[in-house]
Amino acid sequence: MKSIPMMRLGLLLAACTLAIPGMPADYQLEAITIAANAPLEVHISADEAVNNPVYLDAQGQWKALKVDKSAQGISFAFPNDAMGSTVMLLNKPAWLTLPDTDVPAVDAASCGGTPLEVAPDINLGHLEQAPRNLFVTVSDATNPLAAGRVAVTINGRSATDLGGSLKIDQSKDGKHADIILTLPDLPRDKYEIRITVTDASPLLKNADFEQVADNGVPVSWSAGAWDEAAETKYETKAVDGGRSGKALMIHGIARPLNLIVGQAVDLVPGETYVLSGYYKNEGNFGHASLIAGGKKVQYDNMPGLAKADDWTPFSWEVTAAPEGKTWTLYLRSTGIGKVYFDDLNLAPKQ
Ligand SMILES: [Ca+2]
Numbered sequence: 001m002k003s004i005p006m007m008r009l010g011l012l013l014a015a016c017t018l019a020i021p022g023m024p025a026d027y028q029l030e031a032i033t034i035a036a037n038a039p040l041e042v043h044i045s046a047d048e049a050v051n052n053p054v055y056l057d058a059q060g061q062w063k064a065l066k067v068d069k070s071a072q073g074i075s076f077a078f079p080n081d082a083m084g085s086t087v088m089l090l091n092k093p094a095w096l097t098l099p100d101t102d103v104p105a106v107d108a109a110s111c112g113g114t115p116l117e118v119a120p121d122i123n124l125g126h127l128e129q130a131p132r133n134l135f136v137t138v139s140d141a142t143n144p145l146a147a148g149r150v151a152v153t154i155n156g157r158s159a160t161d162l163g164g165s166l167k168i169d170q171s172k173d174g175k176h177a178d179i180i181l182t183l184p185d186l187p188r189d190k191y192e193i194r195i196t197v198t199d200a201s202p203l204l205k206n207a208d209f210e211q212v213a214d215n216g217v218p219v220s221w222s223a224g225a226w227d228e229a230a231e232t233k234y235e236t237k238a239v240d241g242g243r244s245g246k247a248l249m250i251h252g253i254a255r256p257l258n259l260i261v262g263q264a265v266d267l268v269p270g271e272t273y274v275l276s277g278y279y280k281n282e283g284n285f286g287h288a289s290l291i292a293g294g295k296k297v298q299y300d301n302m303p304g305l306a307k308a309d310d311w312t313p314f315s316w317e318v319t320a321a322p323e324g325k326t327w328t329l330y331l332r333s334t335g336i337g338k339v340y341f342d343d344l345n346l347a348p349k350q
């Protein structure tokens with residue numbers, strides 16, 4: 001009997017992360033988060049590499065950080081315009097471009113030497129023989145690809161655990177990569193192969209809510225209410241008075257209220273992420289959820305936020321379900337009153 005496996009090649013492409021564990025040395029980033037309530041002078045060892053150091057100011061702009069070097073070590077003052085907390089790159093590589101608003105794209109794909117039509121999902125249909133290899137070329141317009149974080153699964157399991165092997169040839173600027181997957185011997189069956197590729201930019205888009213659409217809702221986010229009734233009344237929009245510039249306001253006015261502001265996020269299955277940011281809250285409501293597959297695959301909730309009159313940091317650790325395919329991050333409220341979010345960050349746990 002002939003072997004007739006059917007193969008489906010799914011390509012998930014994601015904008016991703018500032019910190020990239022396991023990347024090749026050429027594209028390694030070390031981001032430092034520093035919080036300070038009072039003037040602060042930071043001293044570090046003279047052995048640390050410092051090159052084009054930058055920090056994020058309270059307006060969400062990357063700026064040069066002034067650093068003093070001496071025989072005793074390296075020192076710098078906490079920037080005044082970072083307002084309490086900042087992310088710094090002491091060693092900002094020349095290749096890193098911030099901000100980055102595009103996601104990686106597939107340029108070419110082939111299977112066993114036969115070219116495939118390029119698409120996010122490629123259905124190979126019924127094949128006479130299991131192919132021995134898959135070849136995909138991907139590129140990012142703005143930043144290097146995170147080659148060390150390319151993930152390949154076959155029916156939800158790691159391709160390398162199943163005996164496959166992965167080779168990645170990255171261009172000198174890092175923005176193009178050939179991904180060559182040599183497949184293990186596969187018995188006759190139906191297979192889904194998923195290749196996840198990320199770049200070196202932050203994962204959430206418009207996470208500081210500075211870009212606002214005509215309807216008042218922050219760009220890249222969609223707002224609405226679940227379980228809405230005739231009595232439901234609410235307002236969701238970007239408002240002035242944020243921790244930086246504008247902030248997201250979710251204002252519950254009349255119940256029932258299950259208010260959501262969501263953004264699709266392209267995560268790597270099984271990887272653990274940290275959502276962090278700042279909030280203000282008129283009551284004890286407001287939280288975040290990570291949902292995959294219409295709640296069926298993953299529905300994780302951050303613990304509810306406490307009342308807070310001033311901008312207050314929060315963070316939440318959550319693992320993307322190994323069997324997940326598409327995720328949406330939701331900022332939510334169920335209370336009557338206002339909850340505000342600003343300066344969010346979503347990044348793989350280091
Ligand atoms: Ca990009």
Ligand SMILES: [Ca+2]
Pocket residue numbers: 208209210242243244245246247342343
């Ligand atoms: Ca802001």
